[in-house]
Amino acid sequence: MSPGSPPRVWGEIQRDPSSQLHVIVVGAGLGGLGAAIAILLAGHNVTVLESASEIGEIGAGIQVLPNSSRILISWGLEDKIAKHATMPHYANMIGWKGNYLSRIDLHAYGKALGTPFWDFHRANLHRCLLDRAVELGAEIYVRSRVSSIEYADDGLTAAAVLSDGRTMSADLIVGADGISSQLREVLLGRPDPPLPTGDLAYRLLIDAKDMLADPDLKKFIENPQVNYWIGPGAHAVNYVLRGGELFNMVLLVPDDMPAASMTVDGNVEEMQALYEHWDPKISKILRLCQSVQKWKLCIRPTLEQWTHESGTFTLLGDAVHATLPYLASGCGMAIEDAAALGLCLAKLTNKSAEQKLQALRIYEECRKERTEKVVERGNFQQYMYHIHDGKEQRQRDRRLKMFGEIDELLLKNPEIVTRPQLESGDDPLPWRYYGVGGWLLTYDLEKEVEDRWKQSRVEIIARPSL
Numbered sequence: 228m229s230p231g232s233p234p235r236v237w238g239e240i241q242r243d244p245s246s247q248l249h250v251i252v253v254g255a256g257l258g259g260l261g262a263a264i265a266i267l268l269a270g271h272n273v274t275v276l277e278s279a280s281e282i283g284e285i286g287a288g289i290q291v292l293p294n295s296s297r298i299l300i301s302w303g304l305e306d307k308i309a310k311h312a313t314m315p316h317y318a319n320m321i322g323w324k325g326n327y328l329s330r331i332d333l334h335a336y337g338k339a340l341g342t343p344f345w346d347f348h349r350a351n352l353h354r355c356l357l358d359r360a361v362e363l364g365a366e367i368y369v370r371s372r373v374s375s376i377e378y379a380d381d382g383l384t385a386a387a388v389l390s391d392g393r394t395m396s397a398d399l400i401v402g403a404d405g406i407s408s409q410l411r412e413v414l415l416g417r418p419d420p421p422l423p424t425g426d427l428a429y430r431l432l433i434d435a436k437d438m439l440a441d442p443d444l445k446k447f448i449e450n451p452q453v454n455y456w457i458g459p460g461a462h463a464v465n466y467v468l469r470g471g472e473l474f475n476m477v478l479l480v481p482d483d484m485p486a487a488s489m490t491v492d493g494n495v496e497e498m499q500a501l502y503e504h505w506d507p508k509i510s511k512i513l514r515l516c517q518s519v520q521k522w523k524l525c526i527r528p529t530l531e532q533w534t535h536e537s538g539t540f541t542l543l544g545d546a547v548h549a550t551l552p553y554l555a556s557g558c559g560m561a562i563e564d565a566a567a568l569g570l571c572l573a574k575l576t577n578k579s580a581e582q583k584l585q586a587l588r589i590y591e592e593c594r595k596e597r598t599e600k601v602v603e604r605g606n607f608q609q610y611m612y613h614i615h616d617g618k619e620q621r622q623r624d625r626r627l628k629m630f631g632e633i634d635e636l637l638l639k640n641p642e643i644v645t646r647p648q649l650e651s652g653d654d655p656l657p658w659r660y661y662g663v664g665g666w667l668l669t670y671d672l673e674k675e676v677e678d679r680w681k682q683s684r685v686e687i688i689a690r691p692s693l
Contacts, residue, residue, distance in 0.1 A: 230293070230340045230669045231645040234300045239363065240270035246577050247271055248398040251387050253373045253410055255282050257349075258544030258561030259403035260356035264302050265569025266401075267363035274395065275365055276387060278372035278404075282357060286349040287432050288468050288475030290453070292658065294670045295559035297342040298566045304355055311351035313467050314343055315451045320627055320656055323458025325506030329627035331659050332638060333453070339641035340668055346453070346475075348468045352558075376400060376413050378537050382580050385539035398578055400540045401568070403561070406525060407489065408546035414535060421525035423486075424551055426609065428522045429478040429498050435471050437515045444511055447474065456506055459615040463502065463509055476512060477552075478502065479612075484523050493519040526550055526606070529599050533591045538583035541590070543568060548598040551605035553612065554657055556667065560598050563672060567593045570676040589679045597670070604651060604663055611655045623655050630654035630661055645669055 248271040252259045255277035263273045291299070291312075299308055314337075320328040337343040361367065372390040379385065379396075386396045402410030406421050438444040447454070451467040465476045480501055484491055499513045527549035534541040544561030571586040571593075614620045630653075637643050637660055648665025657663045 230297070230342075230647075230671065231642065232341050234297045234342060236303050237268050237301050239268050240573055242270040246575050248572065248575070248578060248583075249274070249396075250399045250401060250572075251276060251395060251397040252401045252403055253387065254403035254405060254544075254546075255279075255357070255367060255369075256403065256405055256544075256561075257353060257356060257558050258405075258565060259401075260353070260360050261298075261302075261562045261565030262401050262403055262543055262568060263360040263365045264356065264363060265565045266572055267360065267365060268302065269569045269573035271572060273360070273365045274397070275360070275367045276371040276373055276389070276395070277367065277369050280370055282367065282369060283350070283353070287430050288466060288477070289347050289349045289352060289558055290466070290555035291345040291347060291352070292555060292559055293337055293340040293342040293344060293668050294672075295556075295562045296345050297340075298562050298672065300342060301566070302359060304359055307358070308347075308352070308355045309345075311355065311469065312343075312345035312347055313451050313470060315346060315453045315466055318344075318453040318656075318658065319455065321454060321456045321506065322624070323456055323461075323505050325456075325508065328457075328624055329631040329656055331634065331656055335638045335641065336644060336658070336664070336668065339638070339644050346451075346466050346468060348473065348475075351469070373404070373410065376410070376535075376540050378535070378539060382537045383539070383578070385535075385537065398539065399572075399583060402540070402542040402546050403544050403565075404546055406527060406545040406549040408527075408542070410540075411527070411530070411542060411546045414533075414540065414542060415530070421527055421549060423482060424524045424526055424606070424609065425482050426479055426524045426551070427482040427484055428524055428552070429476075429480070429493055429519050430522060431476050431478075431516050431519045432468075433474040433476060433512065433515050435467070435474050438474055438512070441511065443508060447512075455612070456509060457612040457614075458505060460613050461501065462612040463505070465512070474512070476516075479524075479553075482523055484521055489523050489525075491521050493521040495519055524551055526602055528602065529595060533595070534584075534587045538580050538587055541568075541587050548602055550598075550602040551609055553605045553608035554601055554663065554667070556601050556605070560601055563670070564590075564594055564598075566672055567676060570673065571680075574680055585683060589676065589683055592679055593672070593675050600651070600663075601667070604657065608657055626653060627655050630656065630659060633661065634659045647671070 333344040375388045456463045571590040647669040652661030654662035
């Protein structure tokens, strides 16, 4: 599955009951459904427990980068999912007054890496994952809120205890219950609320027909691109959804929400006033908005351990490492987590605690450092995007221009941008090769799992017997 080559579609492993786990996934969001798919492809049985009264996904747009579109294709979703995707040509960095700063050629990077940049409405992506999980055999239950975990005396199974008193036993329970995770607190044995970042997001969807009627705005629909306006203490992002039907706009501003609130209805006039002196095109777009919601942006610093000592309970996605959306990688990291967990569980030859612990240890080793880097860089981008006008802002803008010129030279030999880098670079436009593109987009998940599994086997063989 190395970048630059087309992804292989994973086949479903057939296994007998001696090595087939029953896995409960708690949470039917993007990460939970991804985990269900990957674990089912590994040959195990999966039950998904969702606390809501119906399966669905709230929100608006979501960006999927090549490292995660590669996994979606590997899960056999390309034909179903591509028809819902928009493929923007460029991601542009624009000054808050409307001055062009720099860009990344998303088509060129997608071609070099072998998988695309996709933009989706979250509901479309979620439905495709749900349909694939059900197709593979997932059993899904709604109105099933898990309040605690109980571990069997033999250490081989655990039971999800539901708020209505039901219990459901499994060989492994995967907590994928999102940023407000109850199961993170169950694993820790103490309260652990998400950490506010000081920012909130206004999220809005606009009917593209309203923009096509305006000569200044119709180009946003007719030529789909991702646009980032960056300015003092705030920024704005927009892109097209559903083949030009909808226009997704996200405004990132200082958080003024009550401490206990994660989502509240926003005031349209208040939102418009925050961008009154920005690029006039933003004001024009915002005048088309009838209603809006505000979302508090929080993060989750990673845990020292993701897995219970019994090997019967682990965590995944935002429950472990929620990040600011400023790398467009929260969903991508959950999808990678899911794929890594599935690949590790595919290695099992029996249902022993020893094998499960080995698989979960390698899963965590594959994911921990990488997801920490994404959270850290998301925090850094918050700072980069929100620099106030002055000397530091001018230095940032010069670096954007300089690295843009370097990027154009790199793409004349596209194979270069597929070579994995270990560390981030100084490019403020993060997805380019000398930002985080060198390690974020070039990631070969299958190779990492294989390498770590082989190393683990070597260590077991080399371990002295007592």
